[in-house]
Amino acid sequence: MTDSPRTDSPGPNAPGARSPERRSLLIEEAALDDWLRDGMCVALGGLATACHAMIAVRHMVRRGLRDLTVVGSAVGGLDVDLLVGAGCVKKVICPYVGAEALASIGPFYRAAAERGLIEVWECDEGQYYAGLQAAGQMLPFMPTRGGVGTSYPEVNPDLRLFTDPVNGETLVAVPAIEPDVALLHAAQADVYGNVQFVGTGYADRLLWRAAHRTLVQVEKVVSNEEIRRSPERTALLAHGVLRAPYGAHPFSSPGFYLEDRAHIGELVEAGRAFARRGDRDPFERYLDRYVRKPADHVAYLEAVGLRRLLALGEY
């Protein structure tokens, strides 16, 4: 994760090929295979119980990807837990994995971490964001004060105490966190990758800045003219756009739907059955029903049921 900065270009329209018109960045769900590979460092956007890129997450589980380094959001959700439960994850980089009141800690994550099955890159949010800042700024590290006097430099040897060259203070040096790809979920984008959120977009912009490439699921694909109507809302420029109505389900999508607590409860109970009793059956049933059997996102939504989806009311 501390690769030196790259000078090759994975830009939205990698130079070279000529095209008579502006290129569309819209991808089909099946093309996710071109984005995701075993062993990658994958950043997952959103926060806690909101706005995780669940089409991409379920795709990784469906394909049985392995050895992923997952950069969860600063308050990582059960998107991370699902990937850990499915055995896709080697290492987790984020300060928290859970769903607050719905699950104070992700059950698969806790079990795997306690058993040493995954590596946890221990950090708090300040350190986590410092590492992403370093990557976005093409710097090898970023200083931060949070962590001085704590156990963090012991439990995470990547966090090094150093003496600042200006005032001589002791600070923590956080190495760059550089995801290969950031997987985000947003309100809308045009086919050229102009992404707009409803609300703050959490730290998705920083994940975009830090990552090599960014794929954004959107509730709606809108016209370029619609984007130009409110350019101040454009938060980032994606490298790929995936049409994804209800694509954050079972998590919430600001302005569109609230979290599906019943579905999240189903997932949490499956995790707890495994973590507490070693019983993996409920999770396997969950995976069969919601991940393996549905061939694509719309089939997943059908498995969830339209009645349920439409009940995840707006305000």
Place this chain on the structure above:
Amino acid sequence: MTDSPRTDSPGPNAPGARSPERRSLLIEEAALDDWLRDGMCVALGGLATACHAMIAVRHMVRRGLRDLTVVGSAVGGLDVDLLVGAGCVKKVICPYVGAEALASIGPFYRAAAERGLIEVWECDEGQYYAGLQAAGQMLPFMPTRGGVGTSYPEVNPDLRLFTDPVNGETLVAVPAIEPDVALLHAAQADVYGNVQFVGTGYADRLLWRAAHRTLVQVEKVVSNEEIRRSPERTALLAHGVLRAPYGAHPFSSPGFYLEDRAHIGELVEAGRAFARRGDRDPFERYLDRYVRKPADHVAYLEAVGLRRLLALGEY
């Protein structure tokens, strides 16, 4: 400028005194005296020929403030030049002072710098922003790569080369740039200090983050309800708000008026008369007419003339 972080609070509503209702942060122009003192480090917002807090700048000239350290904007404008010409400035911290095609470099600034009458804290924009970032993050320094291999560490000893503690790369350490006060000009705010820009607001948000206190001139004071109609536009929380229609004149104010090129030309010519011929009379006449004689901002606008102001058309 590398003070260690402060723990005292200059917050918008400094705790202590009780108040039955939410406190208004609106100030009168005369109260600028409470904000500005000899020897201060003063940050000036806007960029190039736009959005400088000219009521505050003219106030400093009128009061004859001395020994200011001026943190100009990243592309500093003739706001800085005016202060230098009036003898208020000891040190300038910014990568540029001028007005682009209207004056490739500020004439007073050039003359004073070449004669050693002011200290120039030599930097490029990357270093400048790194120093402000450090202040906003309460860190003693921020690393940057821009400047490695250049003369900057020689011409500005505050910019120190150091070996990064993670990868061993040579980087530049920029000390925190911590203004005592940031003086900004924006589109609108409510009396509680919620400031909204038209357009990007340049780097004003970063100046706000770095500075101890922030005073914002606004074209319009609007209701709190108006602010709440578009909370996503609220960019910063000022410590003081000054009602300031045409308050950036002779510079532009996005969405309100363009720059007054004739007036800027008058100022530039006065500067050039001094810089080239040692003739200070045109500048003294300028100061008499536009700074010393007008007792306040409205009197200044009257000196400029309503006909001129209303001709600085919108698009």
Place this chain on the structure above:
Amino acid sequence: MASASAPPALDAPPSTKELMAAFLARDMADGEEIFVGTNLPVVRAGALLAHLHHGPSMRVMVAHTRTNLHHTPVMEYFELLTDWRAARWAEAYFNDSEIVTYQKSRRDSVFFVGALQVDPFGNSNLIGLGTDQRRLALRGPGAIATTTNAAHVRRFYLFVNEHSPRVFVPRCDFVSTVGWAQGGADARRRLGLPGGGPRYCVTPLAVMDFEESSRRMRLHSVHPGVTVDEVRARTGFPLLVPDHVPVTPAPTAEELAILRRRVDPQGLLRR
């Protein structure tokens, strides 16, 4: 969302949680920045009570927005950090990464830190229990932003829901948040931490503070019906105890009325 149960009567005696909320509220000053956290009803209620009772100019941070609720008749309870319905009150949004990174903007902020373990100097642990980070006996929820925030904010409060020797330990297995470090009046300054440190530690039994010269934990007050000996027995290290230990003061009728009518009509503090 709002509970269907009737709001508690105003003349019912205060619950321990209401008492704790009122204690916290009184310690917060007007103009400060407060975080209305999720999943911590007492902390939420304390912050909002301060705002409504004596803090009309407080900055209220709720679910990635900043607002002022001084004239909001009844506070809706948002259980989740990302509940975007709270944006209906927003004066501004704030970005999660910016709020943690730009600590200078939070010089007036007060903050709350939970813990699995707390030591005699108010250092605390959210990382987990055990000796080897790679094989924790119990993985904690993690520090979230408490490490960085507690290093910088004006002051913070330790808040734990269980007062027992499991929580109050002579030495934390791991320290995720610095309190008064190794002790001494200038303990934090020596580490270069600009924030004011922990002022109080609030539990269901008592309130503790930190003695000024040693920065050791000291009993500040006991809640009604709790004895000093009980607190001592349930604290896993020697607590400094002054000659006279007052009882944590009860909320006034005005405070109770605000709590029950506007802040917590759902009655979360009485469960």
Place this chain on the structure above:
Amino acid sequence: MASASAPPALDAPPSTKELMAAFLARDMADGEEIFVGTNLPVVRAGALLAHLHHGPSMRVMVAHTRTNLHHTPVMEYFELLTDWRAARWAEAYFNDSEIVTYQKSRRDSVFFVGALQVDPFGNSNLIGLGTDQRRLALRGPGAIATTTNAAHVRRFYLFVNEHSPRVFVPRCDFVSTVGWAQGGADARRRLGLPGGGPRYCVTPLAVMDFEESSRRMRLHSVHPGVTVDEVRARTGFPLLVPDHVPVTPAPTAEELAILRRRVDPQGLLRR
């Protein structure tokens, strides 16, 4: 704003500035990020010509906005960096501090660097002339963002309006922007600079590049009517000169038509 003069006829021969703009345009690839600078009409025209001629997916940065102008019939000329009227084209805004700080978002960016002085390795100076920074004989405009941008962007172009021994010097009084440092194929890598460095130096007389192993400045082409000896004489250090030096190719009719009808109907490149 738009000039009142009639656009130049399409059959008039190209001016030197038009030639320079066309050279720059051909070197820019589709998908790259280009800055439509102010106060540099040739650079502006080169970037926009590339966009309209063969770069429909370029990212066009103009006056703190990002846009795409592929279908915009005629480009308005904005003289000032802060001209907010350019926002009428915006797909996004960009913040001045973010664009300089977050260099990773600009991996596809190409950039232009002006100079008071340029040395044989393409290092350049915008700080000023003299020996003592505190008493410069001539204070330059300053590096603006060129130091940091040139360290990071995909590649950059040195662009000077005067080709003379005053500008092309054996050693710059100060270096504000690194080109190929002390020379050698890996000169920039040794300094840890991730960007691709200067590809061409474009002047009113000629185009220079940098020989691959030494990274010394080499004559690439001379503009029509200019001799190699003339360029040598007006360069203050020995220039590498290959056996055959081509003439900088003239714009095609298609390129000229785009330049004169859509990019520069004001005729700034013909003054």
